[in-house]
Structures are given as structure tokens and as C-alpha cells.
């Protein structure tokens with residue numbers, strides 16, 4: 001399972017490796033992986049390596065040695081080496097006849113045009129902004145080289161990015177404070193900056209090299225996990241051959257208000273396409289019948305109609321809030337007293353509901369709704385979605401899906417970052433469909449954390465499939481139609497047991 005590590009976690013593993021006398025071997029493995037990846041991706045021309053004073057620079061010296069062994073012409077531009085292993089690997093580089101020249105902005109500008117690839121080992125997880133003036137020129141020269149078409153491979157993290165932040169620090173003249181990279185080779189765990197926001201957008205393709213480190217050392221320091229599709233597939237319900245609709249989950253969608261009736265309909269479609277046996281939409285407004293298989297009930301007094309339901313008539317799961325309008329919080333609070341699995345979305349995501357949830361709830365805010373729930377600003381949520389998701393879960397209980405590209409699931413057991421999705425999913429109705437999917441999985445017996453992890457990935461995978469056809473013109477209906485195929489894709493990711501057929 002890929003883990004997500006912040007700098008603090010990476011340093012803690014470093015310290016264990018150091019204590020065991022293994023840090024040198026880890027750096028060797030890291031630098032070698034960088035050399036292999038850079039050579040595979042950009043096999044021609046001079047390899048120009050930029051080495052900072054810390055261990056990130058040490059990785060660059062190791063990579064230089066391996067690139068040379070792969071037959072590349074190599075030049076290293078380096079700052080004075082401060083880390084003991086960086087000094088050691090600088091000596092090893094010299095011992096094999098490697099050439100190192102002092103690093104400066106003008107040296108980068110002078111050497112970059114003839115290079116086939118530049119490897120950025122200036123700053124890794126040890127960087128703390130703001131960038132000191134001595135390096136701003138170097139990063140500017142690197143950015144200029146990249147803008148002129150020389151590919152950049154970053155070691156661990158593009159220099160200038162702060163490992164925990166989705167923001168790109170501002171450099172001089174309002175330019176980004178990083179050159180970014182075409183490929184980032186990162187070690188042991190994904191860094192939050194490689195996953196979220198503008199920082200991720202500057203990181204290029206990310207290749208995770210686990211290093212031969214005891215898995216539990218990394219797991220103990222991880223801030224989050226990123227389950228594989230096989231791990232997600234193992235959470236999905238499996239139906240018996242004699243299944244019937246009553247056993248596949250009765251789901252109620254409570255939403256819709258004059259002007260926002262489509263939201264409830266989309267949630268209903270999402271629930272049906274995610275396998276719910278029977279789906280009923282309850283609304284105070286006239287909800288369009290998006291699929292004839294949906295049951296749609298309009299109630300002049302929605303609250304009275306729902307709360308009058310005897311216990312025996314209640315569904316297996318609820319999704320509340322999609323387009324529900326101004327009275328959503330009050331109705332949601334009443335429905336939460338039923339104690340049944342419940343998805344709370346959109347208008348039902350109100351701060352006054354904190355303390356009224358239970359552990360079978362899934363709360364599904366996008367960053368704006370998350371900010372409202374936390375009493376903070378949207379940019380505080382998007383800068384560090386992992387911390388925001390954790391804070392929401394502590395406040396609301398149950399499971400929280402902080403939506404985005406990618407989404408984060410927080411539950412009592414920790415944090416999980418979803419894979420994939422597509423930017424075309426940034427369109428109205430997409431979150432409503434997800435609410436239906438989550439309610440369907442709850443209705444089929446999954447716990448809130450499992451339904452959240454599985455449902456978010458299922459929805460994202462459906463988005464990936466639909467995007468192949470629709471690109472940025474993706475609609476929530478397109479995604480809903482691909483849910484069945486996405487389910488199958490996930491199941492196909494499960495390892496097959498038994499002898500090969």
C-alpha cells in the first residue's frame with residue numbers, strides 16, 4: 001500500500017535508518033532509482049545534476065555515479081556539501097572521475113541548453129520557506145531552462161515546494177518559487193505536495209520508490225494511506241446468486257427544492273448505478289424522473305411525511321441534503337436520530353449538526369463546505385487537505401469525504417487519499433452522484449469508512465472511464481453511466497486465487 005509521508009515522518013524513518021547504520025544504503029538505493037528513472041525517461045544528451053548541501057544533494061551525487069555507469073555524459077553543479085553522506089557521495093563521485101563545478105544561476109544558465117536532462121537535487125523535504133536569496137536565481141535559471149524545453153527530474157520533491165503544502169510559494173517577480181518537474185522520483189512515501197493543488201500540478205509524473213525499508217517503519221510514520229484498486233475492490237460487497245432487491249439495500253434520497261431539483265435526481269441515479277436494490281427520492285419539489293427505475297415522491301410537508309415513518313418502514317440508508325434548501329439542517333438533525341447509515345451532503349453540511357452525527361454517517365463536503373463547517377477559509381482547507389479532513393472528522397465523527405482532485409477520506413482509523421478521477425469531474429451534479437453512490441454502499445452493508453473509501457474510488461474510476469469519451473465536457477450523468485464498468489474494473493484488480501487458468 002502506498003503511504004503518504006510528510007517531512008517529519010521521513011526524518012523519523014531517516015533517524016531509524018541512521019541508528020541502524022543503513023542510511024548510506026538507503027541513499028544509494030534512492031540515487032540509483034533516480035538515475036534509472038531519468039535515463040529511462042530522457043535517454044539522450046548530457047545529464048546535468050544540481051546538488052544542494054543536504055541529503056537531497058547526496059542523492060544527486062549517487063545518481064550522477066549511476067548515470068555515468070549507464071554510459072551518460074554527466075556534470076554536477078553543487079553547493080558546499082553539509083550533510084555527512086552528501087560529502088561521502090561527493091568523494092565517491094570524484095573517485096570515479098566525476099566532475100563537480102560550483103553551483104550558481106549563471107552556471108545553470110550556461111550548462112542547461114546543452115543538457116538532455118537536468119536532475120534537481122537542490123532541496124527536498126528539509127526545505128523550509130522562504131527560499132533564501134542565494135537559491136532564488138538558481139531556481140529561476142532552472143525554470144528558464146525547463147521553459148525552453150530541457151526536461152527536469154526532481155529528486156523526492158521539486159525544489160522550492162514545501163512537502164506539506166499544496167501551495168506553490170511565490171518567487172521573485174510574482175513567478176512560481178519552483179521550476180517544477182516533468183518527473184518526480186520520490187522515496188518511501190508520497191509527499192502531500194505531490195498529491196494536492198498547484199504543488200501537485202508542478203510535480204509532473206510522480207514515481208514512488210518504496211526503498212528496502214521495513215514496511216512498518218514507514219507505516220508508523222505515515223500521515224495517510226493511498227489504497228490500491230485491489231484493496232478498494234476487497235471492500236466492495238459481493239452478492240449471492242440468489243440475491244433479491246430487498247436485500248440489496250433500500251436507499252432514500254432526501255433532497256431537492258424548487259430550482260435545485262436535479263441534485264436529488266442525480267443522487268438517485270448514482271445510488272441505482274452503485275447497486276442499491278430500491279431507491280426512493282423524497283422531495284418537497286417536483287424532481288424529474290431521470291430513470292424510470294427510481295421512485296419519486298413529492299411531499300407538500302416533507303418533514304412531516306418523513307418523520308411520520310414507522311421504524312419498520314425506514315430505509316437501510318439515507319442521503320440527505322442535495323439541493324434540499326434552507327431547512328436542510330433541521331431536517332437532517334431529525335433524521336440523524338434514526339441512527340441509520342446516513343450520507344450528509346450539500347445543504348445538510350451545516351456547523352450546527354456537529355455533535356448530532358453517529359459513526360454510521362458519511363459527511364461529504366467540498367472545500368467551500370469544509371471551510372464553513374470548520375469556520376475557516378477555503379484556502380486554508382485546500383492548502384492542507386489532510387489536516388482539514390482530520391479536523392472535520394474530529395468535529396463531526398463518522399467518516400468524512402473531503403472532495404477534490406484527489407479526495408481525502410478521514411475516519412477514526414486514519415486518513416486515506418483516493419486515486420485518480422479527472423479534472424472534467426469539476427462540473428455540477430458530480431458530488432450529488434457521489435452521495436448516491438455512498439448511500440448505496442452503506443445500504444449494501446458497508447461500514448461508513450469502507451463505503452467512503454470504496455465509493456470515492458468507484459466514482460473517480462467512473463470519471464476516468466467517462467473522460468475517455470467526454471474529456472472536459474464530462475457530465476455527472478456520463479459518470480453515473482460508467483459506475484457499473486468502474487465496479488468491474490476494480491474487481492478485475494483483485495488478485496486471482498487458485499492455479500492459473
Ligand SMILES: NC(=O)C1=CN([C@@H]2O[C@H](COP(=O)(O)OP(=O)(O)OC[C@H]3O[C@@H](n4cnc5c(N)ncnc54)[C@H](OP(=O)(O)O)[C@@H]3O)[C@@H](O)[C@H]2O)[C@@H](O)CC1
Nearest residue numbers: 010027053054055056123124125126127128130131132156
Ligand atoms: N527519508 C529518507 O529516508 C531518505 C531521504 N533521502 C533524501 O534526503 C532528503 C532530505 O534531506 P535533508 O533532511 O538533508 O534536507 P534537504 O531536503 O537536502 O534540505 C536541506 C538543505 O536545504 C537547505 N535549505 C533549507 N531551507 C532552505 C531555504 N529556505 N533556502 C535555501 N536553502 C534551504 C539547507 O541549508 P542549511 O540550512 O544547511 O544552510 C540544507 O542544505 C530527502 O528529500 C531525500 O532526497 C534519501 O537520501 C534517501 C533516504
Ligand SMILES: Nc1ncnc2c1ncn2[C@@H]1O[C@H](COP(=O)(O)OP(=O)(O)O)[C@@H](O)[C@H]1O
Nearest residue numbers: 403404405421422423425426428429430431432
Ligand atoms: N479535478 C478533479 N479531479 C478529480 N475529481 C474531481 C475533480 N474536481 C471535482 N472532482 C470530483 O467531483 C465531485 C464534485 O463534487 P461537488 O463539488 O460537491 O459537486 P456538486 O456540488 O456540483 O455536485 C467530487 O466527488 C470531486 O472529488
